[in-house]
Amino acid sequence: MSDIHARLVRLAASGRFDAVLRAAAGLPDDGGAAQAFKHGAAALKRNDAFSAAAAFETVRRLDPAFPALAEALTAAYRRDARYVDALAASEGQNGRQCRFERALSLLALGRGAEALTELDAILAADPDHAASWFASHAPALEVHGLDEARHRLVRATACVGANGKYWGYLASYALLAGDPAAETLLRDHVDPFPARRALADGIRALLPHCGGSPRLFGLSASVLRFALEQAVLPGLVLEFGVRRGTSVTVLAQAAGQAVHGFDSFEGLPQSWGAEPAGVLTCGAQLPPVPDNVTLHAGWFEDTLEPFLADHADPVRLVNVDSDIYASARFVLERLKGRILPGTVLVFDEFVGNRTWALDEFKAFAEFVAESGIGWRVLALAPHTKQVVIRVEES
Numbered sequence: 001m002s003d004i005h006a007r008l009v010r011l012a013a014s015g016r017f018d019a020v021l022r023a024a025a026g027l028p029d030d031g032g033a034a035q036a037f038k039h040g041a042a043a044l045k046r047n048d049a050f051s052a053a054a055a056f057e058t059v060r061r062l063d064p065a066f067p068a069l070a071e072a073l074t075a076a077y078r079r080d081a082r083y084v085d086a087l088a089a090s091e092g093q094n095g096r097q098c099r100f101e102r103a104l105s106l107l108a109l110g111r112g113a114e115a116l117t118e119l120d121a122i123l124a125a126d127p128d129h130a131a132s133w134f135a136s137h138a139p140a141l142e143v144h145g146l147d148e149a150r151h152r153l154v155r156a157t158a159c160v161g162a163n164g165k166y167w168g169y170l171a172s173y174a175l176l177a178g179d180p181a182a183e184t185l186l187r188d189h190v191d192p193f194p195a196r197r198a199l200a201d202g203i204r205a206l207l208p209h210c211g212g213s214p215r216l217f218g219l220s221a222s223v224l225r226f227a228l229e230q231a232v233l234p235g236l237v238l239e240f241g242v243r244r245g246t247s248v249t250v251l252a253q254a255a256g257q258a259v260h261g262f263d264s265f266e267g268l269p270q271s272w273g274a275e276p277a278g279v280l281t282c283g284a285q286l287p288p289v290p291d292n293v294t295l296h297a298g299w300f301e302d303t304l305e306p307f308l309a310d311h312a313d314p315v316r317l318v319n320v321d322s323d324i325y326a327s328a329r330f331v332l333e334r335l336k337g338r339i340l341p342g343t344v345l346v347f348d349e350f351v352g353n354r355t356w357a358l359d360e361f362k363a364f365a366e367f368v369a370e371s372g373i374g375w376r377v378l379a380l381a382p383h384t385k386q387v388v389i390r391v392e393e394s
Contacts, residue, residue, distance in 0.1 A: 008067040017075060017097040020068050021045050033063035040072060049079035050281050074101040081244040083108045096122055096129070103135060108246060110221025112139035130159035134166050138218030138383040146177060146216060157189075164189075168196040172203045172382050176216060195354075199382055202351025202361070206377050206387065215379040215388075223381045224250045224346065227317060227388045230378055233342030235314040236260065240300060240331050241321030241348065243280060245287030251319065252290040261289065262296045262303055280323075300327060304334050314338045320360060321348035328363035336371055343391045344378070352385040364389075 004026050024041035027034040040055030053076040059066050060073065070093045077086035083105040090098040090105075099118050106115035119136040122129055133156035141149035153170040156162055167189035174182035190196045217223045224247060228237075237255045239248045242263035252259045265282045286295055296303040300322070315338045320328050328347075332339070339345070347360045368375060372394050379388040 006067075017071055020071065020097075033059045033066050036062065037066060037069070037072065040076065044072070044076055044079070047079075049076055049081075050283055052076040053080045053082065071095065071097045071101075074098050074105075078105045078108075081108070081246060083244075083246065094121075096126065100132060100135075103132075107135070107138060107219060110219050110250065112142050112219050112222075115139045116143055128159045130156050130162040130166070133159060134163070134169070137169070141216060141218035141383075142222060146173065149173065149218065150177075164193055164196045165199075167193075168199045169382055172199045173216075175200065175203050175207065176214070176380065176382075178213070198354050198356055199352045202356050203380070203382070205357075205361070206351065206380070209375060209389075210377045214377050217379060217381040217386075218383050220247060220348075220381065220384045220386060221250045223379060223384065223386045223388060224319065225254045226379055227319075227344050227346045228254045230388070230390060231317040231342075231344035233314065233316050233340065233344075235316035235343070236311060236338070237317050238262070238315060238335075239319040239321065240327065241319075241323065242287065242295065243282060243321075245289045245293075247319060247321060247348075248289055248293055251317075252293045255292070255317075257292070259293045260296060260307065261293055262300055262307075264299050265297055300330055304331065308334065308338075314340050315343045317344045317346070319346045319348065323349050323359065325359050325363050328360040329366065332363055332367040336367070339371070339373070339391055341374075341391050341393050345389045345391070347387050347389070349385050350387040351380075352382065356385075 004023060007023050008020055021041045021044060024038050027038040029035050036055050036058040040052045040059065043052035043055060053073070056069065056073040056076050059069055070089060074086050074090040075097070077089055078101045086101060086105040090102045099122050103115045103118035106118065116136060116139040119132045122132040123136070133152050137149040137152040140152050150170065150173050153166055153173070156166045157170060167185065171182055171185035171190045174185055186200060190200050215226060217226065228251065237251060237257060237259045239251060239259065239261045242248050242261040248259060248261040265284050265286060286297060289295060296307060315335055318335065320331060322328050322331065347364065350356065350360050353359065374392040374394040375389050376392055377387060378390050380386070
């Protein structure tokens, strides 16, 4: 084993996955497994999970025992939203990195109790692992309640080198709970630091529309099931932004009717913040979905109008997971007249991102101003950035 390969093994065992990626830069361009691993590591660093997964799959074909392959493949699959594949790749691997990626995959699949078990195992071995304290607050919210979720966020902020954004989450939950401590948290730990403010600013913008205490969730699947329960108006169930089919599958299982999913399956049509156009691509591959789901592949501008011409129903529920302003704006504009009192809207990137006020939030604000609809926030999931809104009489 070369010195670089030996270092990859040691780093993988230590759970220092970022260091694994850095070490991979020194692998030789030998045309074999080492070069493929190097290409995969480079793709993962630039957030091209689709290409990274393909490269690491090549490594697996050439050398299934390649050092750090399980960690790399699990990370690539999870970031490519191939959560079931990530669980399979991490099977039998109990290093910190694999356990952490496995936990995040379980969270995405709505398996909160299992995710919490994985994260608690990491914390038992390393009580100062800030990322695990932070991630564990989401399943803890659903399994144990808000107090335990906030406790875990406090533990996250106390860890050496903790990400400052954890304070923003802690303050945001205090705001949502009506806790007077929110004012102190915001003053001392959030508002003076612009990079920490995104979530709290979004929550402050939504509070006047909450009409009391909104439901709080930690898992995307729970949000979607709750939203469908609230959507009693008969009509269409639509999703814009399907990607690997995780959320549309949840909708299909809970809706009791046909569900329609729209996506180009080629990634975002334009850049989004620091992300280039094409990010989140599936390589034009359509995901497997339940029998009651119809996928409409192509850009929204090409697929939505023909669909609406053939379907005259109002909208029961629409899940807007298109991320960028332009896509959300187009969808809401074209659904004007179908979105009625009783319609429930779920936005997947509504708050929490640095550019939240310029993305789906802005598209919805403009739609409200133009249509004159009334609306109320029913639920929020700060960890997943989702918001559930019900349209009401103006």
